[in-house]
Amino acid sequence: MPSSFFENYIQKESLEKSELLAQALTHKSCSKEDRTIANYERLEFLGDAVLKLVFSEYLFAKFPEEEEGNLSKYRSRLISDDLLAKLADISGLKKFVRIGKMLRGQKNIPESVYGDALEALLGVIYLEYNYDKAKNFILELWDDHIETAIKESIDKNFKALLIEKIQAKHGKAPEFKIIKSTGQAHDMDFVVGVFFEDQLLATGEGKSKKIAGQLAAKAALQGMI
Numbered sequence: 329m330p331s332s333f334f335e336n337y338i339q340k341e342s343l344e345k346s347e348l349l350a351q352a353l354t355h356k357s358c359s360k361e362d363r364t365i366a367n368y369e370r371l372e373f374l375g376d377a378v379l380k381l382v383f384s385e386y387l388f389a390k391f392p393e394e395e396e397g398n399l400s401k402y403r404s405r406l407i408s409d410d411l412l413a414k415l416a417d418i419s420g421l422k423k424f425v426r427i428g429k430m431l432r433g434q435k436n437i438p439e440s441v442y443g444d445a446l447e448a449l450l451g452v453i454y455l456e457y458n459y460d461k462a463k464n465f466i467l468e469l470w471d472d473h474i475e476t477a478i479k480e481s482i483d484k485n486f487k488a489l490l491i492e493k494i495q496a497k498h499g500k501a502p503e504f505k506i507i508k509s510t511g512q513a514h515d516m517d518f519v520v521g522v523f524f525e526d527q528l529l530a531t532g533e534g535k536s537k538k539i540a541g542q543l544a545a546k547a548a549l550q551g552m553i
Contacts, residue, residue, distance in 0.1 A: 334465065337453075338424055348455060352448035353421075355441055357428030368448035375451030378459070379407050382466045386474075405481040406474065412443030415469055421446055486545035493552065494524060502548070504541045507531060520544045 337349075348371070356367040383403045391399060405411070416422050417439075425445045431437060454462040482489070491501045508519040520540035521531045530551055532543025 334419060334421075334469070338421060338449075346452070346456065348452045349449075352452045353424050353426055353445055355425060355427045355431065355445070357431040358426055361428045361430070368445055371448035371451035372444045373451070374454065375447035375449065376407075378450050378454045378462050379447060379466060381459075382463045383407060385463075386467070401481045401485070402478045405477045406470065408477075409440050409443050411473060411477060412446050413439035415473070416442035416446040419446075419469060421449065486542050486549055490522065490545040490549050493549070498524070502529065504544065506537060506540075522548050 347366075351366045352368050352371045352375075354365060354367045356369060358365045359367040380403065383406050384399075387394070387399045387402050391402075416425075422442045425442055427437065427441065431441075450462055450466065453465055487504070494500075494502050502522050502524040504520055504522050506518060507521045510517050515535075517533065517535060518537050518540040519531055519533045520537060520543075522529045522541070522544045530544050530547035532540045532545070532547060534540035534543055
């Protein structure tokens with residue numbers, strides 16, 4: 329849910345008073361139509377850095393025993409384009425973003441337009457207030473999505489998790505082998521099996537070897553519980 333700060337900050341009066349805020353909500357398509365109009369790209373660059381720092385600090389404190397690689401995966405999910413676009417929508421920011429006539433005429437406007445504007449807004453809050461204000465705003469806006477994003481990041485890499493578990497217990501990794509592939513070159517189905525010491529642990533089926541392998545690993549992990 330948007331914070332009271334956001335609701336007070338993003339309004340017509342604020343837009344008229346703050347050139348930076350107006351810039352943060354202006355897509356580059358407007359600049360192409362009028363070169364005197366500044367767009368959000370530079371502010372997006374700054375906001376992206378602020379966002380990464382906030383979640384780097386957050387994850388570093390929350391997971392004191394976690395390895396750098398996993399922390400990077402969690403952060404990547406938390407600042408992913410689809411989550412940024414989702415937050416721009418549910419916060420109400422989306423309706424304030426200004427786009428050029430040509431882009432407005434397109435049937436499907438890329439959702440990244442709005443996610444990038446949210447990052448630009450974070451850059452403005454940092455500049456007009458301070459880092460702590462931007463940090464508090466981010467953690468409040470993301471609050472309902474942090475745990476889910478981290479869980480999704482963990483769940484999406486079943487293969488790595490299975491390999492880690494088996495290596496830790498037995499000192500060697502399982503093998504993933506294609507058991508069957510069917511269909512035409514442009515529409516294949518794969519069945520992948522995960523084996524350990526020639527014993528089939530589980531299978532998975534998907535439209536790619538990667539997906540089938542992840543599903544096989546997920547099934548193997550569930551069998552280990």
